[in-house]
Amino acid sequence: MSRPIAFMFPGVGDHYAGMGHGLYQTEPVFRSFVDQCTALLSGHLGEDLREVFHPAGTARGGPSLAELLGRRDGTDNGRRPAAVDRTLFAQPLVFTIEYALARQLMSWGITPSAMVGYSLGEYVAACLAGVMSLEDTVALVARRAELIETVPPGAMLVVLLGEDELAERLDDELWLAAVNGPMLCVAAGTPDAVRRLEARLTEDGVANLRTPTRHAFHSAMMAPLSEPLEQLLHTVELHPPTTPFLSNVTGTWITDEEATGPAYWARHLRQTVRLHAGLGELWRLPSVIAVEVGAGTMLGSLAATHPGRPGGDPPVFATLPGASDTQHDLAALLTVAEKLRRLGVPVTTPHADERDDHGLLAGR
Incomplete structure (x- = not known):
């Protein structure tokens, strides 16, 4: 019997210009979902977000978000912030990349039995769990980001x-x-x-x-957005999750009542993220394998060092390189797929010799 997989979706903060660009160039499944999401988003934001996130000349191994902003200490040093740092663009784009990456993994047979998302990442989990349709989730994420930009700086x-x-x-x-x-x-x-x-x-x-943010997320400064967010949620059809996921608000498995309640999603933006408690619940799942679906290793590191982690060495894998990592996106993803296959997960990626024309998997 295959071991259960838990997808972990980061929020904003570790994103960077060019994130996922390598996969967009090589993987038709990933590209199709990015195109689908960005087409939906352009109707809400009036921008082709592929141009914002993958500007000309930007590719894997390019400058990090901090470098783009001229940052070394969490400030922009008087320089104009990059577009990818604006909440209006960053949140919809992080959603897009994580959603498309999850769909890519699922197309290879890497299917989650459970999920946890950090802040915005919980929207990715909710969408994949069928709580919201993709069209509705994209609209919510875009409108939520637009509302956030109306509150005072934090x-x-x-x-x-x-x-x-x-x-x-x-x-x-x-x-x-x-x-x-x-x-x-x-x-x-x-x-x-x-x-x-x-x-x-x-x-x-x-x-x-x-942190490189201009807003005080998950604080009372977000309270003025509760009413418009809840009103917006009342226009969306919400369903009980088909795959369990952990709630940021409670730190335990979300209930059907919470997932389908507009008031929950309104609270979600202003209340404390209870990730530590949630990871404790995650590690209660027997033999679970945690896979971070997004850029960097923040959630994976927190999961690996959690005091509730079972004895031994429960595997925690990251799927997309961080901003300072020069590894090719596809190499990182195929390496994870191969490790999961060795652990008994029925992964069905294309054969390595058909995909390694440029030595992507050398030394794996």
Whole structure:
């Protein structure tokens, strides 16, 4: 019997110009879903987002998001931000790449038994689980991103403290945005409040890192969007999930009532992301294999180091290279597919000798 697969979908933050460009060039399935999503999105945003995300001359191994923004410390250093950093474009594009990547894996027989998405990533999970149609999800993601850009600027700070310790340092302009680990949380709030917190933490010797965002996601600064989001959700047909996925809001498996309730998705944007609790639930699944479906290794790293991880070495795989990784997209994906095949997953990729004309799998 095949081991269960859990798809993990990142949110924004590790995305970069050229993400998935190699797969778009070589994989018809991936390309067809990217084209489908971007065609739907262009009707909402008035842009062909393939041009925004894959500008001329951008390919794998190109500049990272931080380099495009001239960043070294989480600020834009006075330079004009790149289009991929705008919420209006970044969120729909991250959804598109992750959705198309999941469909590519599924076309090879790598099918999830469970899923978890981080922030925006939960929309990918919900769409794949049949809670929302692709057309409705794309419209929701686009409108949600558009609404976010109407709220005042905010900031977010990753902090190496536990939830209770960080909560003691928050004021009425700061909120607990995410609990990613026992000693890894995210604070969100007004730019001034985050700067003050950053300075106090640095003075106290507490490691912290500003995130490359201009909004305070998962905080009370998103509260004004709850009503318009809920109204929008009332126009969408919602269904119970056909594949279980973990809720950011509760940190456990989403219920049918939550998944089909517009109020849940309105809360989802402003409430704390309970990833650490969710990963604990994920590791309760017997012999589960976790596959990060998106750029980088953030979720995979958190899953691999989670204290609830079973004994031994449960496999955690990442499917798409990070911004600073020069590995070809297809090489990364085929390497994961081969490792899954060796673990007994019935993967049906094309033969390596038909796909390795350029030595993509050398040394795998």
